[in-house]
Amino acid sequence: MSQTIASDNHQQPSLRVHAADNVRVALKDLPAGSEIEDNGRVIRLAENIRHKHKFTLQTMNEGDLVIMYGVTVGRVTRAIAEGGTITTENVEHSTDNVQPQGRRDHWNAPDVGAFQGVTFDGYHRPDGRVGTANFWLVVPLVFCENRNIDVLRECVAEALGEDPYRDYKRMARQLLRGDTQPAPVADAEERLFPNVDGVRFLTHSLGCGGTDDDAQALCQLLAGYICHPNVAGATVLSLGCQKAQIDMLQRAVADRDPQGLRPVRYFEQQAVGSEETLIRESLGAIFDGLAIANQTSRAPAPLAELTIGxxxxxxxxxxxxxxxxxxxxxxxxxxxxxxxxxxxxxxxxxxxxxxxxxxxxxxxxxxxxxxxxxxxxxxxxxxxxxxxxxxxxxxxxxxxxxxxxxxxxxxxxxxxxxxxxxxxxxxxxxxxxxxxxxxxxxxxxxxxxxxxxxxxxxxxxxxxxxxxxxxxxxxxxxxxxxxxxxxxxxxxxxxxxxxxxxxxxxxxxxxxxxxxxxxxxxxxxxxxxxxxxxxxxxxxxxxxxx
Structure with a gap:
């Protein structure tokens, strides 16, 4: 027995996204035999259609193109009955029949009257850009330094009292010891650097063993982070012998920061000597950097300074x-x-x-x-x-x-x-x-x-x-x-x-x-x-x- 489902505004059962589409999207689970209205026609579903899946508006044969959002999204590989489900068994990827369009010379901009004159509170950088956060960054030039980055991360978190996994560590201790009593919560210490959102530590698997292009791409990527408007400055760790050399990163940073406005400290482990010396000097650079970052506080900025990915x-x-x-x-x-x-x-x-x-x-x-x-x-x-x-x-x-x-x-x-x-x-x-x-x-x-x-x-x-x-x-x-x-x-x-x-x-x-x-x-x-x-x-x- 068929079941007609009304397409009211509040609980519509399905949707045709574009007038040119030959499929509809099920917005909820639809049983086989349900009748769906589409532009004055009634489509009877040939099978159960799960919500989020698409069903055909007419019988489709092998080679037919599937249209959704008004564009070609697939090609039928096996005949599909009217009201049948689009699946990987009967449709394959295709962008055939895509037609070039002429250049658009205008667009309908939305009404933004409610946001005219609105600002956000950001961190104004010397190069004129504005950040939404204020971090000091610690990065390795090569994967050989990842362990030292991890050591620095633990040391800085301990020193600042900002361990983000404190609650999970307490959970683990309780589970191991069978202790169901929550540990006492210590009073929060006053933040030493109230204008800083934290220190960020990057690790990665590159820097050596790849191609020259890999090393250049890594340096360009890291330079983008070092010179990011949300970053006040950076501490960089290098081993010394790797393919991604310090001078490569320095050139990439200079391309983005030609005036040298961003403070960056570089440390090369093979030149410094002992690991203890590397860690001590790196920690000193991080804490000096936090003091520098703390000198900048949030101030109003126009929404034109927002860049949203x-x-x-x-x-x-x-x-x-x-x-x-x-x-x-x-x-x-x-x-x-x-x-x-x-x-x-x-x-x-x-x-x-x-x-x-x-x-x-x-x-x-x-x-x-x-x-x-x-x-x-x-x-x-x-x-x-x-x-x-x-x-x-x-x-x-x-x-x-x-x-x-x-x-x-x-x-x-x-x-x-x-x-x-x-x-x-x-x-x-x-x-x-x-x-x-x-x-x-x-x-x-x-x-x-x-x-x-x-x-x-x-x-x-x-x-x-x-x-x-x-x-x-x-x-x-x-x-x-x-x-x-x-x-x-x-x-x-x-x-x-x-x-x-x-x-x-x-x-x-x-x-x-x-x-x-x-x-x-x-x-x-x-x-x-x-x-x-x-x-x-x-x-x-x-x-x-x-």
Missing amino acids: VECGGSDGFSGLSANPLVGAVIDRLVTLGGSGILSEFPELCGVEHELIARCRDDHSAERFQALMDAYQRHAAAVGAHFSMNPSPGNVRDGLITDAMKSAGAAKKGGDSPVVDVLDYTEPLRHKGLNLLCTPGNDVESTTALASSGANLVMFTTGLGTPTGNPVTPVLKISSNSELAARMADVIDFDAGPIIRGEAQIDELADQLLAMCIEAASGRYVPKAVKLGQLDFIPWKRGVSL
């Missing part, structure tokens, strides 16, 4: 309908206010290149974007990979069947504003507005790159949940659905689920999310990833990751 990870079938377009609406507001956004993850722009090229403000940007996309695909092919391999098992399980389908939703994070520049990996932001940055789709590698290019805040969307953060840039997590927001409340900062339920409009929530970004940039709201001490840093070894 956008990222997605653990995406689901709702990400492209709620969280991603919500983030895009915030980026459009920020760009209208004179600020900047950075959209990365090139494998997740596959299939929508023509739309982004149409938004490029000049031929140079359009040509560079296409050239970087083509080069990336050649790198992937050289190691036997393809962008179609990008969706993870979790993505597929939750309705993102092909890379093109995932990309069409992921690109929504970039909003609708013009593309003012296209950056290669590790290149710094040069122009205010929306920028494209060549990175892999790997969550941490891409977020790591966003910070290096100058993002002083990151909005990170997720449908399945991920704890990813960054050492120097606060990361806000936006969930695509309310179930996730409730289940993983300790990692989610903002819930876009009301959009799916028809309880809120994107414009309404975009104003709320931008307000949260301003609070986070001002230090008045601490993102969950920061509270958890989630400080992920992974350089991209080019040509390997998708």
